[in-house]
Amino acid sequence: MPVDVVLLLYSSWILGACVLVSGADRILRFSEQGTFKILQVADMHYGNGASTGCSDLTATQMPFCSDLNTTAFVRRLIHEESPDLIVFTGDNIDWAASDAKVSMDAAFAPAIESNIPWAAVLGNHDVESNLRRPELMEYIAQLKNSLAKVIDPPAEGVYGWGNFYHSVLGPAGADTENLSLLNLYFLDSGDNSKLPGIKGYDWIRRSQQIWFSNLSQKLRAASSAPALAFFHIPLPEYDTVLYRDQISGRQLEDVYSAPVNSGFFSTLLESGDVKATFVGHDHINDYCGKLMGVHLCYGGGTGYHAYGRVGVERRARIIVATINEEVQGHFPNISTWKRLDDTHMSKIDTELLEL
Numbered sequence: 001m002p003v004d005v006v007l008l009l010y011s012s013w014i015l016g017a018c019v020l021v022s023g024a025d026r027i028l029r030f031s032e033q034g035t036f037k038i039l040q041v042a043d044m045h046y047g048n049g050a051s052t053g054c055s056d057l058t059a060t061q062m063p064f065c066s067d068l069n070t071t072a073f074v075r076r077l078i079h080e081e082s083p084d085l086i087v088f089t090g091d092n093i094d095w096a097a098s099d100a101k102v103s104m105d106a107a108f109a110p111a112i113e114s115n116i117p118w119a120a121v122l123g124n125h126d127v128e129s130n131l132r133r134p135e136l137m138e139y140i141a142q143l144k145n146s147l148a149k150v151i152d153p154p155a156e157g158v159y160g161w162g163n164f165y166h167s168v169l170g171p172a173g174a175d176t177e178n179l180s181l182l183n184l185y186f187l188d189s190g191d192n193s194k195l196p197g198i199k200g201y202d203w204i205r206r207s208q209q210i211w212f213s214n215l216s217q218k219l220r221a222a223s224s225a226p227a228l229a230f231f232h233i234p235l236p237e238y239d240t241v242l243y244r245d246q247i248s249g250r251q252l253e254d255v256y257s258a259p260v261n262s263g264f265f266s267t268l269l270e271s272g273d274v275k276a277t278f279v280g281h282d283h284i285n286d287y288c289g290k291l292m293g294v295h296l297c298y299g300g301g302t303g304y305h306a307y308g309r310v311g312v313e314r315r316a317r318i319i320v321a322t323i324n325e326e327v328q329g330h331f332p333n334i335s336t337w338k339r340l341d342d343t344h345m346s347k348i349d350t351e352l353l354e355l
């Protein structure tokens with residue numbers, strides 16, 4: 001390669017790096033209308049794009065479907081809802097991806113081109129291409145407008161790649177403009193158990209829970225803002241809630257949690273700030289249920305290559321926090337609904353998640 005081309009590439013890399021740093025440092029805040037809207041995209045299961053087929057559609061739909069339908073759906077969602085943040089809750093890519101970076105570029109492209117800040121965590125399938133968790137997360141963290149981090153705040157010996165948080169500040173110009181009104185936690189729920197003889201999915205480890213409690217305590221010392229948590233694999237309590245409370249939405253398959261209960265739910269209760277958790281993993285479950293004051297919600301499967309069920313449309317969850325000074329001081333209440341990938345992008349299961 002000629003030297004001037006190398007220099008050109010090098011300088012555009014530096015330029016790129018600056019842009020990326022500014023993406024990571026982007027401040028999230030409520031709009032002047034007092035809202036903050038999140039689009040949760042679960043389980044895209046992106047492969048190689050046009051050559052990767054779809055699952056669980058009717059025989060007539062199958063031949064005309066590929067990963068590009070997932071891209072088109074995520075674009076429609078962004079266009080329809082204009083979110084303030086897009087969160088991908090894992091299994092963004094899977095075994096069908098021959099080059100993880102190429103597939104992640106394509107999978108996250110609708111978010112990147114929208115110029116809306118976005119974040120992602122990993123699921124259990126992301127590692128089935130040619131990168132391991134650390135490399136996947138380092139790659140995601142440096143993509144344009146990505147708010148994802150490998151670990152933030154940094155700490156030694158914490159398990160997982162993609163444990164981080166972001167605060168959502170009050171509207172610009174408001175007296176809450178420097179105060180967090182909502183905190184968002186992102187955690188790595190792993191892939192498969194690493195203990196010999198223990199089969200099944202991994203779990204949110206003790207070291208992550210200590211890290212989380214520590215962080216939550218620090219955030220609670222600064223403001224009494226409520227928080228939401230995003231990760232991939234449901235906690236065993238997603239099953240418990242089915243016997244305790246009425247759920248909204250559908251439970252069309254079992255809850256596929258880790259084989260053991262790591263206690264993260266009790267850690268959440270002890271900290272007290274997390275009012276709702278949002279996971280993916282079980283594509284045809286899209287319910288929310290409230291257990292001991294915490295709303296346990298699924299996103300519902302978004303990706304076409306992923307398994308689903310014939311007749312159950314691919315879908316995504318929208319979460320809106322609204323500040324209502326009269327009802328709850330400065331802190332927001334949370335409402336949520338889902339959008340289906342049908343002709344009119346049907347809006348279903350709208351509900352208020354009472355805090």
Ligand SMILES: *[C@@H]1O[C@H](CO)[C@@H](O)[C@H](O)[C@H]1NC(C)=O
Pocket residue numbers: 057061064065066068069
């Ligand atoms: C996938 O996209 C193609 C091309 O736009 C379209 O014809 C087809 O109906 C889509 N399939 C589904 C299941 O949405």
Ligand SMILES: *[C@@H]1O[C@H](CO)[C@@H](O)[C@H](O)[C@H]1NC(C)=O
Pocket residue numbers: 174175176177178
């Ligand atoms: C927020 O912080 C900025 C920068 O430090 C300061 O200029 C501004 O006055 C602060 N706003 C409020 C409401 O305290």
Ligand SMILES: *[C@@H]1O[C@H](CO)[C@@H](O)[C@H](O)[C@H]1NC(C)=O
Pocket residue numbers: 154155156158210211214215
């Ligand atoms: C907990 O917080 C303290 C003080 O901020 C910090 O020094 C320590 O590294 C943190 N530990 C973990 C595991 O996050």
Ligand SMILES: *[C@@H]1O[C@H](CO)[C@@H](O)[C@H](O)[C@H]1NC(C)=O
Pocket residue numbers: 322323324327328333334352
């Ligand atoms: C939640 O906030 C919205 C917007 O301010 C408001 O209309 C609604 O009444 C609030 N609900 C509760 C229970 O606070």
